[in-house]
Amino acid sequence: MGRPIGHTQWAIAEGYIPSQSTGPQPAMTSHETACLLNTGDQDAHVEVTLYFADREPVGPYRVTVPARRTLHLRFNDLQHPAPVPRDTDYSSVFTSDVPIVVQHTRLDSRQAENALLSTLAFPVPP
Amino acid sequence: MGRPIGHTQWAIAEGYIPSQSTGPQPAMTSHETACLLNTGDQDAHVEVTLYFADREPVGPYRVTVPARRTLHLRFNDLQHPAPVPRDTDYSSVFTSDVPIVVQHTRLDSRQAENALLSTLAFPVPP
Amino acid sequence: MGRPIGHTQWAIAEGYIPSQSTGPQPAMTSHETACLLNTGDQDAHVEVTLYFADREPVGPYRVTVPARRTLHLRFNDLQHPAPVPRDTDYSSVFTSDVPIVVQHTRLDSRQAENALLSTLAFPVPP
Amino acid sequence: MGRPIGHTQWAIAEGYIPSQSTGPQPAMTSHETACLLNTGDQDAHVEVTLYFADREPVGPYRVTVPARRTLHLRFNDLQHPAPVPRDTDYSSVFTSDVPIVVQHTRLDSRQAENALLSTLAFPVPP
Numbered sequence: 001m002g003r004p005i006g007h008t009q010w011a012i013a014e015g016y017i018p019s020q021s022t023g024p025q026p027a028m029t030s031h032e033t034a035c036l037l038n039t040g041d042q043d044a045h046v047e048v049t050l051y052f053a054d055r056e057p058v059g060p061y062r063v064t065v066p067a068r069r070t071l072h073l074r075f076n077d078l079q080h081p082a083p084v085p086r087d088t089d090y091s092s093v094f095t096s097d098v099p100i101v102v103q104h105t106r107l108d109s110r111q112a113e114n115a116l117l118s119t120l121a122f123p124v125p126p
Numbered sequence: 127m128g129r130p131i132g133h134t135q136w137a138i139a140e141g142y143i144p145s146q147s148t149g150p151q152p153a154m155t156s157h158e159t160a161c162l163l164n165t166g167d168q169d170a171h172v173e174v175t176l177y178f179a180d181r182e183p184v185g186p187y188r189v190t191v192p193a194r195r196t197l198h199l200r201f202n203d204l205q206h207p208a209p210v211p212r213d214t215d216y217s218s219v220f221t222s223d224v225p226i227v228v229q230h231t232r233l234d235s236r237q238a239e240n241a242l243l244s245t246l247a248f249p250v251p252p
Numbered sequence: 253m254g255r256p257i258g259h260t261q262w263a264i265a266e267g268y269i270p271s272q273s274t275g276p277q278p279a280m281t282s283h284e285t286a287c288l289l290n291t292g293d294q295d296a297h298v299e300v301t302l303y304f305a306d307r308e309p310v311g312p313y314r315v316t317v318p319a320r321r322t323l324h325l326r327f328n329d330l331q332h333p334a335p336v337p338r339d340t341d342y343s344s345v346f347t348s349d350v351p352i353v354v355q356h357t358r359l360d361s362r363q364a365e366n367a368l369l370s371t372l373a374f375p376v377p378p
Numbered sequence: 379m380g381r382p383i384g385h386t387q388w389a390i391a392e393g394y395i396p397s398q399s400t401g402p403q404p405a406m407t408s409h410e411t412a413c414l415l416n417t418g419d420q421d422a423h424v425e426v427t428l429y430f431a432d433r434e435p436v437g438p439y440r441v442t443v444p445a446r447r448t449l450h451l452r453f454n455d456l457q458h459p460a461p462v463p464r465d466t467d468y469s470s471v472f473t474s475d476v477p478i479v480v481q482h483t484r485l486d487s488r489q490a491e492n493a494l495l496s497t498l499a500f501p502v503p504p
Contacts, residue, residue, distance in 0.1 A: 005389055005471070005502045011131055013161035013196065013229035035391035037429055037469040051163055051196045070391065070429045070469035091163040091196035091227070093131070101469070101500045103391035120500055122227045122246055124131045137257055139287035139322065139355035177289060177322045217289040217322035217353070219257070248353045248372055250257045263383055265413035265448065265481035303415055303448045343415040343448035343479070345383070374479045374498055376383045 002068070004040030009124035010094045010102035015050070017076060019086035032075040034092065034121070037101040038065040044096045048073075050084065051091040058082050065100060094121070128194070130166025135250035136220045136228035141176070143202060145212035158201040160218065160247070163227040164191040170222045174199075176210065177217040184208055191226060220247070254320070256292025261376035262346045262354035267302070269328060271338035284327040286344065286373070289353040290317040296348045300325075302336065303343040310334055317352060346373070380446070382418025387502035388472045388480035393428070395454060397464035410453040412470065412499070415479040416443040422474045426451075428462065429469040436460050443478060472499070 017032050038044040043066050049059035061078050065071045075084050075092070084090065094102055102121040143158050164170040169192050175185035187204050191197045201210050201218070210216065220228055228247040269284050290296040295318050301311035313330050317323045327336050327344070336342065346354055354373040395410050416422040421444050427437035439456045443449045453462050453470070462468065472480055480499040 005387065006500065009131065011163060011165070011227045013163040013227045014159075014198070014231050015161075015196075016198075033392075035393075035467075035469065037389055037391040037471075039389070039429065039471060051165065051194060053196055053198070057194050068429060068435050070393075070431055070467060072392070072394075072431070072467040089161075089196060089198040091161065093163075093165060101389045101391045103500075105392050120246055120498055122132065122229075122249070123500070135257065137289060137291070137353045139289040139353045140285075140324070140357050141287075141322075142324070177291065177320060179322055179324070183320050215287075215322060215324040217287065219289075219291060246372055248258065248355075248375070261383065263415060263417070263479045265415040265479045266411075266450070266483050267413075267448075268450070303417065303446060305448055305450070309446050341413075341448060341450040343413065345415075345417060372498055374384065374481075374501070 002039075002041045004038070004042070004099040006037070006039075006099040006101040007123040008096050008099055010100075010121040011124060012092045012102070012104045012121045014104065015075065015090035015092055016088070016106075017084060017086050031106070033105045034073045034075070034094065035103040035105060036063075036065045036071045036073060036094070038067060038069055038098065040098050041067045042098050043067050044098045044100050046094055046096045046100065048078070049093045051093070053089050128165075128167045130164070130168070130225040132163070132225040132227040133249040134222050134225055136226075136247040137250060138218045138228070138230045138247045140230065141201065141216035141218055142214070142232075143210060143212050157232070159231045160199045160201070160220065161229045161231060162189075162191045162197045162199060162220070164193060164195055164224065166224050167193050168224050169193050170224045170226050172220055172222045172226065174204070175219045175221075177219070179215050254291075254293045256290070256294070256351040258289070258291075258351040258353040259375040260348050260351055262352075262373040263376060264344045264354070264356045264373045266356065267327065267342035267344055268340070268358075269336060269338050283358070285357045286325045286327070286346065287355045287357060288315075288317045288323045288325060288346070290319060290321055290350065292350050293319045294350050295319050296350045296352050298346055298348045298352065300330070301345045303345070305341050380417075380419045382416070382420070382477040384415070384417075384477040384479040385501040386474050386477055388478075388499040389502060390470045390480070390482045390499045392482065393453065393468035393470055394466070394484075395462060395464050409484070411483045412451045412453070412472065413481040413483060414441075414443045414449045414451060414472070416445060416447055416476065418476050419445050420476050421445050422476045422478050424472055424474045424478065426456070427471045429471070431467050
């Protein structure tokens with residue numbers, strides 16, 4: 001414990017938050033999550049930039065992953081500088097001041113049963 | 127923003143578009159998507175080649191991902207030089223003139239409830 | 253086209269074929285698939301070895317991916333030297349004489365609706 | 379066979395065990411699995427550390443993957459030094475004395491139909 005592992009920049013090309021959900025809230029609300037792991041002894045200050053199909057990028061959103069902690073960040077919760085639009089394709093890039101590990105997960109509950117996807121984000125080489 | 131990240135060639139070994147769908151169209155049409163992210167300041171000109179089990183490769187399909195934009199490309203929409211056959215196994219290779227990031231997603235709505243899969247494409251080393 | 257891309261060895265740590273399926277056969281039979289892409293101009297001769305929790309590895313299974321072709325290999329179909337046991341945890345390692353790309357997909361139709369997972373296999377460094 | 383492949387450290391940023399399940403037990407119990415493959419001729423002694431959002435890391439949990447074997451480890455089964463809390467975000471880091479390959483899978487059966495996700499864990503560079 002204590003050794004920082006991972007990369008300081010990660011990209012997730014897929015992004016989409018459906019506006020509709022079914023099932024008990026909020027656990028079953030359709031959502032996109034970026035799971036951020038900081039194994040090091042320094043807090044990770046992370047800037048998130050969102051890319052869209054038809055407008056300029058928005059950001060940075062700022063989040064902190066404390067030392068030796070994980071943050072499962074719901075894109076649904078990002079508010080500043082602007083909420084993430086629903087039913088809209090986007091991508092995201094994460095830039096951290098210390099190495100972290102980023103994994104992407106989506107819960108899609110538009111239909112009666114939920115669907116899950118997950119994949120490692122792309123670790124940008126230094 | 128502005129710095130291009132990723133690779134100039136990516137491969138997706140899995141590919142399959144079911145001919146059947148359930149649910150509201152077109153959001154719930156069974157589809158395969160390649161999410162392409164271009165974080166740089168130059169447009170990305172991308173050539174896609176499809177590989178099949180029993181015939182020669184088809185392509186290139188040409189798409190452009192504008193500077194600082196994402197393109198969630200549905201294979202269902204590719205028409206030239208030939209539409210992508212349904213119920214047929216295929217693979218795809220993406221070659222871009224500037225670095226991009228590619229992620230693969232499938233929505234399968236053959237049955238009443240949708241299923242999702244997603245994975246990072248294989249980044250071909252330079 | 254013609255340039256071989258990928259690695260000559262890949263590993264998939266996850267493996268499990270349920271013995272039960274629902275839905276129309278064979279498209280909806282529960283199955284595990286390894287998608288193999290050979291972009292080069294030489295046929296790829298691939299040896300697959302299966303690892304289990306409580307017995308020695310089994311293999312090699314031998315498959316050929318022709319030049320410029322993809323093969324979506326169902327583990328369910330492997331028969332020699334022995335069929336793949338159902339309801340049994342396993343892992344697989346692919347060794348090819350030319351570079352290929354390998355992606356792993358599972359369709360699980362034990363319950364009424366199908367579930368999908370997919371992930372890039374682990375590319376073993378040369 | 380016999381050559382160890384993979385890395386000695388892997389990270390999985392996503393982790394979450396729902397407290398609810400549906401369907402026949404235990405196959406359909408909601409669970410998180412880390413599939414560990416040891417292709418080498420020496421047993422792999424693996425230490426797992428769990429990271430949380432709001433408390434110090436817990437571990438090491440100790441598991442052994444015998445030579446030439448796979449272990450599909452259910453996080454649900456980890457008991458020492460402490461069981462894995464349900465309905466709680468976590469991440470995990472695997473450290474092994476010999477190279478292994480790690481893949482992450484979740485079966486989520488909170489609703490009537492199961493959902494699956496899977497992704498390669500992040501291989502920490504040596």
